[in-house]
Amino acid sequence: MADQAAADFEPALDRLIEPALSGLADGLAAESGLGVYEQRAVLDGAREALTAALLRKVNRLLLLELNAARVTGRLTAADSAGRWAEWLAGTRRPGFWASLDGDYPALARRLRAVIDNRCAAALALARAFAADRAVLAGLPGVGPGDLVEVEFGAGDSHHGGRTVALLRTASGRVVFKPRSVAVDQRLGDLLEVVLAGRSQADRIRVPEVVACDGYGWAEHVGHRYCADDAELSAFYRNIGHWLAVMRLVGGSDLHAENVIAAGPVPVVVDCETLFTPHAKAVPSGRGLANDRAAERVADSVLRTGLLPGRGQALGWRGVDSSAVGALPGQQPAISMPVIIGAGTDEARLGYQMVPAPAAGNHPSPDPVLSRYWSRVVAGFTELTEHLRELDRRGSLAEPLNAFADCPIRVVVRNTETYMELGRMLWHPASLHAESPAVAQAADLMAKHAANACAAPGDAAVIQAEIAELLDGDVPVFGTTPREGRLTGPRGTAFGPVRNLVQAALDRWRTADLELDRQVIQGTLVSAYLNEGWLPDAKPMIASRVTVDRLDQRRRQAAAKLMHGVRDSAIRAEDGSVTWIAPVLNQTGWSLQPLSNDIYAGISGVAVLIAAYLFETEHDRADAVSGLDSLLDDVLRTLRAIEDQDHRQRAQASMALRPDAPGGYVGLGSRIWAWLLLRRLGITESEDGEVLRRAAALAAQLPAAIADDGNFDLFRGMAGAVVPLLRLAEHSGHTQGSDLALAVGDRLTAAAIVDDRGARWGNQQFPDGIGGTAHGATGVGWALARLAAAGAPTGDLAEAAFAFEETLYSAKLAGWIDLRDGEHTAAAWCHGAGGIGVTAADLMTPDDLRSRDILRRAAAATWADGLGWNHTLCHGDFGVWEVMDRALTAGVAPQGVDRAALDAQVLSGLEEFGAVSGLARDAFAPGLLSGVGGVAYQLLRMHPECPLPSVLVPDPGEASPL
Known part of the structure; x- marks a missing residue:
């Protein structure tokens, strides 16, 4: 995303860029294949893109120079706005930029590289258009006609200022790609084989392309929302098809901007990152089980980038940039630089929270993923089965081997990493003293390589990457699937020679497709900032509630769940253990090995297993073999995670967050x-x-x-x-x-x-x-x-409860959920469930107010909280907690007794199986958001069970249970 802190400085660049733009104009005029107005279109587009690129580089320096002029008294106008105008006028005088050479010796050279590269790239594009215009008329949506407008900079610049560009002609649009588009052609050919016999109108596709020498042209795909439910259903089935195809060809980096929703067809408009090499995970220090689980997830269908996931990089924490996710209203704001006090001599750099950028990847204005997610899973499954059959027949070898000599790109460091390094290298301090800044960048990149399995650690490669950043470009690494060894900036290379087509095919043939399906199902939660926000599926209310054999059924259900916890564990010979499940961390939901928190992590699993063994010992739960050794491994893993965290913090060269x-x-x-x-x-x-x-x-x-x-x-x-x-x-x-x-x-x-x-x-x-x-x-x-x-x-606690009381609606018989401000919520996390549990925890014998809150909360949760899922956080067993407290206090809804309560939740569990939130078919052992909490509450159903509630963060007094 471009910085937002630039526009007011545009006049300061006039003397810097006009000579180069004049040279570009001369070059364009010499091109006989371009009309005068076409030359102007290229020149205007180049000026706009160059200005934006330069301002992102120098706005901090210009602010620093403005401040210096102010504090040294060089500005003499009567007011702040006048002094700003005076300073800005000075930047347009001859010699201003040359006067900065003493303080910033690296500046002129680096600015010249950016300017010259961008202008050369613009001229190359213009010559390409002039040479290819006749053939371009055959691409869909282009047609004949003069060039009207050029929009440079659609993406990062690479290889000397070259960027993707969008061209508008008198009759349509076309996309210029400054790379080979042979891989796009081969992917289109593969789809013809894989989807033979299917309607071209509603199957997945890539844009039509024209391949030239080192560059190409692509059909411009316009965004269109689906017209009806049938088209929406087809769109999400097609997402499943893309997942199957990209799983086969090792596709990656398919973020929101790389997929366009064209009605029921998701069109992949940038597919250069196919046959991505497999990189072994760097040991985490958290145990072999964690490392193997992380590697399995990283090598699953998740690596495509299509599925929801939350960013970890600085500035992008919590942002979902995936092609299927990135939902409106479910993105955190992003901190972006802005100029505070613009137009005055006290202007300074600040930061403002802005919405995450939107793209054209969605088939509807407000997608309800949970309604169609089963179509994604079904689409993946059906096309994967078809691909397996084609492979058995030997029909995949030819279209896959056709990729062997296609140039492809390999992303070894994510764009956010390069962006942060680029900002550092273009900081005024770095322009003043370039060598120390370069050394610091090299050190950071070497450390990054030690922790990122795909990143190069070779000093020569790192120096070449830095050279690209100094010239204003994002480094690019590529290869061909036949070669495998990566070529990088400035002629560098690294990695082994390997056949990437065969490697991808081998991994696909041995892939755990059941894990892939679980990953697809589990990533649904990552699309939402708060799981359970949009419960769209039909409520799962038991069709037949029976009150017989309650304790026997309780014990059987708990033991069954504990068998699932035991059997789904990923264990290693070093005694470590973990599970792959949706985990809520500081950036949001992600599918990964368990973290060490209690909500959905391994701390909660440790509590669950220890509690089950405790209840088994007291003959209130059925024995499940292997839990003793599993608990030992869980505790060993928990210790390893904490110890590794302590080592990392002790050894870090700077304070970790x-x-x-x-x-x-x-x-x-x-x-x-x-x-x-x-x-x-x-x-x-x-x-x-x-x-x-x-x-x-x-x-x-x-x-x-x-x-x-x-x-x-x-x-x-x-x-x-x-x-x-x-x-x-x-x-x-x-x-x-x-x-x-x-x-x-x-x-x-x-x-x-x-x-x-x-x-x-x-x-x-x-x-x-x-x-x-x-x-x-x-x-x-x-x-x-x-x-x-x-x-x-x-007193402040009372004031907090008073505020909550203002949200109670007698008409709706519940507390308004301010996330949308219109509806009540019954869950523990955001609604009546939690309000009731905390009131019960604080309630004393003569506390009439807390007693009344518990009464109303029990009524609300009993009426509206059942049937969405079975979790403690926002499901039936969270409702059970409130009702249990209400029954004990004598304020439960009329007609509900303990047998009826237990029978209700047990019957629903038996009929539907344990379901945990939006990721309904994904097994999650977590205590609050997963089926682990269901097992824990089943233990607490026994009237003699002393286990404390986990719906308040209180382990209880110091005495043993």
Whole structure:
């Protein structure tokens, strides 16, 4: 995405670029195949693109020079706007840019490279158009006619300022690609074989192309929304077809801008990254099981880039750039540079949150993926089976071998990495002292290569990459599938010689297609910022509820789930273990090996297995073989993850970003997981390992809290309060309680308090929202528990509950969910479920208000919370928790008793099987969002079970269970 901080400096570039543009005009005039107006179209497009490219490079330097002129008194106009105009006029005088050579000795050379390269690329495009215009008329949507407009810069620049360009003629549009399009032709030929006999109108395709020497032309594909449900269904089936084809040919990097929705047909408009070499994962230090699971995921259908996933790179954290995802309303805002005080002599660089860019990849204005996701899975399955049959017949070899000599691109470092390095290398400090900046960039790239399996670590290759960045280009690596060895910038090369077609075919033939289907199903959750936001499937209410043999059925259902947890584990000979499942981390949902949090991670699985063994020992659960050794491996893995994190932080050359402090995702969750494991009988070593590990996690909290912009219970600092208080109680030391008090001070200072009560804003909802996981009730609960420990936070807790009460609608009989502001929610995370559980936790015998809240919450969850899935977070077993509390307090809805409650959830579980959220068919062992929580609640159904609820982040008192 282009920086947003440039436009006001455009006049400053006039003297810099006009000589080069004049030369370009002369070159265009000498081209006999271009008319005068066509020359003007190329020149205007080049000027616009060159100006934008240069401003992204020099806006920080110009701001620095403006500030220097202001503070040294060189500007004498009467007001700030006048001084700005005075300074800007100075930049247009002869000698301005030359005057910067002393302070920025690298500037002139590097600017000249950018300018000359861009102008040369524009002239080359114009000559290509003039030479090829007759043949271009045959491409769909072009036709005859003069060139009217050229839009350069559709994508990054490579190889000396060359970019994709969009050309408009008098009769249509055409796309210029500054690379060979032979791979596009061969992919089109492969589709003809694979989809023979299918209608051309609604099957997957690539644009028609014209191949030339080192470049090509492509049909411009216009975006069109689907007309009806039938077209939408066909579109998502076709996505499944693309997944099958790209799985075969090793396709990657198919992000949102590379796919255009043309009605029911998703058209892949950039397919240069086929036959991507397989790279073995770098050891993580988290155990062999984690590394193998990560490698399996990375080599699955997920690598295509088509499926939803959240970015990890700085500036793009949480952004879903996939071709199927990137949903409107489900993207975080992105921090982009802007000029603050533009038009004054006090202008400075700042940052502004802007929406993530939209593309033409969606078939409807507001896609409801969950409604059509089964079509994606079905499309992948049906075409994969057809491909298998073609392979058995020997019909794939010829169209695949036809790719052997096609130039392809291999992405060894993602664009975001290059963007950040480019910004650093074009910083004024780097322009002033280029050599230290280059050395720093080389060091960062070498470290990146040590942790990114595909990235080159060879010093010569890295220096060539840096040389490209200094010239304003993004480095490109390529090869042919027959050769395999990568060629890079400035004539460099690295990697082994290998037949990439055969390698891709071998991997496809041995692929775990069941894992691929699970990956497709599991990635659905990554498209949404909050799982369960759009429950679109039909409710799963039991058609027949039976109350007989409840305890026997409870035990059988729990044991069945634990068999699933055991059997789905990925284990390794070093004693490590993990699962591949949807995981919620700081950037959103992703399909990966489990993290170490309690919500959906391995800490929660440890608690689950320990709890099941505890209940088995007390004859309240049926024995499941192998759980003892599985728990040992889970704990060994949990220790390895924590130890590796500690090593990385200790060895880092600069401070690493702290983990979140939250009570479900973050440090707080890991603290109370260890404390609950201690209560469940996990034996302390001589050095008091459990408490030592909990204390070590707590020691990271001050930095996490200082860095945290979230205040909620889930990821934010409020979630650490009760785990810290319990740590103090378990350990007898004040470290935990002192930190909890400090969190209380931060929450007090950050509160938004008015006549409605108190709440806490965040990036997505700056005015705050209600609910337990992310809203006022959760923070209020933490403050109330802190007040019970003696802190002066009771009034603020009451104010938080008062705000939540303003959201209650008597008409709708529930609490309004401010995410859309129109509907109530019944789930634990955002609705009545969590509100009821926290009220019950705080309720004292004479607390009539909490009792009334629990009564209303139980009624709301019983009416609206059943049937979406079975999870604790937003499903039937979260409803069970509220109803259990309401029955104990005597405020359950009329006609509901404990047998009816247990029978309802058990019957639904038996009829539909355990279903976890949007990823309905993906097995997820997580405690809050997966089937692990279902098993945990089944244990708690026994009337003598002492296990604490996990719907408040509280492991309980220091005594053993």
